Each structure stands twice: as structure tokens, then as C-alpha cells.
């Protein structure tokens with residue numbers, strides 16, 4: 001039997017639907033205590049977090065991840081019960097196998113192996129684990145980071161176990177993420193009868209040229225790691241439903257996914273200047289969903305690339321595509337951050353599963369990263 005698969009099965013059988021932890025972190029804590037870790041549980045409202053650390057010195061290598069999983073969806077559509085880990089043809093089925101309990105199991109076993117072989121390793125090893133990554137991410141990683149920052153405890157390198165791989169485990173490392181910025185715009189006009197347009201002001205007519213201009217701007221050209229910044233309108237609403245009424249307002253929602261070539265402040269300023277130049281009367285509320293971050297080539301990226309090459313003989317691609325992750329809360333502290341985890345083909349879907357061999361490979365990769373960064377010999 002494989003230790004890492006046994007651990008994964010134990011974690012899967014705990015129904016930790018966000019923000020529940022269902023005892024996963026206690027299980028992880030017990031395992032890490034045996035390897036010499038000090039455990040700090042940080043509970044904020046409905047969210048359970050764990051900060052575990054072995055060693056007092058820097059540099060600090062931190063495994064980051066989450067024990068919560070997304071809801072199962074309709075149970076009758078699952079071929080196997082989602083919280084009963086089931087092996088089928090080399091795959092393990094269950095909610096959270098890929099996102100991201102497989103990574104958690106691999107982190108635990110890699111750490112135990114490394115500590116046994118390198119008891120006098122450099123620096124410190126840490127685990128930052130939350131139960132609200134899939135939820136509103138208010139009381140999770142961001143609060144733990146606030147706590148660490150307040151006492152000036154720094155992470156040098158963070159490895160987030162999100163399922164980064166596309167076809168084969170290790171084919172993609174995410175070394176950054178785009179920023180996300182949303183706008184909620186109300187363009188004001190004056191409602192009236194379509195037959196008396198001189199008595200009305202049509203917000204659709206006023207806004208259309210401004211929206212056209214916004215949708216055609218090249219905000220930047222991107223760079224080696226980021227595609228160009230994109231502006232997308234997601235919702236437009238205006239009108240009363242009647243065909244003879246000029247609407248009084250138009251509601252527009254839009255989102256930027258932006259590169260490190262611009263900042264949220266620059267985007268906000270440009271949007272306002274365009275709306276103003278078109279003479280619009282409007283309200284605009286902004287939501288800052290996450291800052292972009294980038295970990296350029298450096299010790300962490302090199303250690304991860306080399307570990308993958310030594311394990312599978314493939315050279316990973318460095319990408320910043322995809323949604324956001326908790327890496328966005330860790331990177332602003334100055335830490336280098338990468339995401340490396342299993343294949344993401346089934347995450348958040350019915351019948352989530354993972355190739356068991358991949359979890360063994362991921363364990364080897366994680367152990368080699370620890371060796372590359374913290375081994376003394």
C-alpha cells in the first residue's frame with residue numbers, strides 16, 4: 001500500500017465542503033507534529049486555518065493549500081459516492097482528489113521523507129492551510145498572512161498546491177496570476193416617450209460610443225508571462241420592457257483581467273477619463289478582486305523546474321493563465337510564489353478524480369524541491 005494514497009483517502013472521506021474543514025487540519029497537524037512541527041490553529045469566524053512551522057531561522061519554505069472542497073452537485077450524477085474514495089483503473093475518485101487534497105497528501109509525505117533524510121536542513125519548513133479557499137476567502141489565507149505580518153514572520157518561498165497541470169503532472173507551473181478588477185456602471189439619462197425624444201435623454205445612445213471606445217483600447221501589450229490586459233463587458237441592462245419608452249438609466253458591468261504592465265489605478269483613471277470625455281452623467285463602483293503577481297525566474301522557480309525535470313523528464317511551461325488563487329495574498333508580502341499541483345481536468349466537476357501515479361510523482365517533485373532549496377549537503 002502507498003502511504004500518500006492512504007492519506008489522500010483519509011482526507012477524501014472527510015466531507016469538508018467549504019468552509020468546513022471536517023477534521024482535515026487536525027489530521028495534518030498530528031502528522032506534522034511527528035516530524036517536529038509546531039502547530040498554530042487560527043480560527044476566524046467560520047473558517048479553520050493552520051500555520052505549522054518547523055525551524056526558527058530563514059529562509060522559510062511554505063506549502064500553501066486548502067482543505068475545503070466545492071459542493072458535490074447532484075449526488076445521483078456521481079458514479080461513486082463523492083466522499084467515499086474509490087479506485088477505478090488507476091484513478092482515485094472523490095470530491096477534492098485533484099483540488100486539492102491530493103496535493104496536501106503529497107506535501108505531508110514529501111515533508112516527512114525530507115525531514116527524515118535531512119534532519120539538520122537549512123531554514124524552516126511551514127504549512128499555511130485554510131478551509132475557505134473555495135468560499136468568500138475573507139477569513140482564510142489573507143487573515144493568516146495579516147497575523148504573520150503583524151509579528152513580522154516572513155515567508156521566503158511559497159508553493160501553492162493548486163492543480164496547475166494541463167495534460168501531465170508537472171507540465172505547467174503557474175508563476176503568477178493576472179489581476180482582476182470589476183466595474184459597476186450606471187449611466188443616467190432622462191426617461192420619456194420615444195415619440196418626444198427632445199423631452200428625454202437616452203442613456204443607451206450616450207453610453208454606446210464610450211463603451212465602443214473602451215472595448216477597442218489596447219490597454220497594454222502584455223509581457224513574457226502575461227497576455228495583454230483584457231476588458232470585457234459582462235452585463236448590460238436598460239429599458240422598461242415597453243417599446244415606446246426611452247429608459248432613464250443603463251446598467252453596465254465589466255471586468256478587467258490585467259497584466260503587470262498596468263495597475264488598477266491606471267485602469268480606473270483611464271475609464272473615468274473616457275466616460276468624462278463623452279460627457280456622461282454616471283455612477284461607477286469598483287471592486288478590486290485581486291492584484292496581479294509575478295514570480296520571475298529565481299531560486300523557487302529554478303528549484304521547481306529542476307525537480308520536475310528530474311522526476312518526469314519534462315520541462316514545465318511557466319504560465320499565468322487561469323483564475324485567481326490564494327497566492328495573491330502571499331505574494332504582496334514579498335514572497336516568491338508558484339503553484340504546482342496535479343492535472344486540473346476534473347476540478348469542481350462531477351466525478352472528480354486523479355491518477356494515483358500522479359500523486360506519487362507529485363510527492364517526489366515536492367521532496368526534490370525541498371532538497372533543492374533547504375538541504376545542507
Ligand SMILES: [Zn+2]
Nearest residue numbers: 099100133162
Ligand atoms: Zn483549489
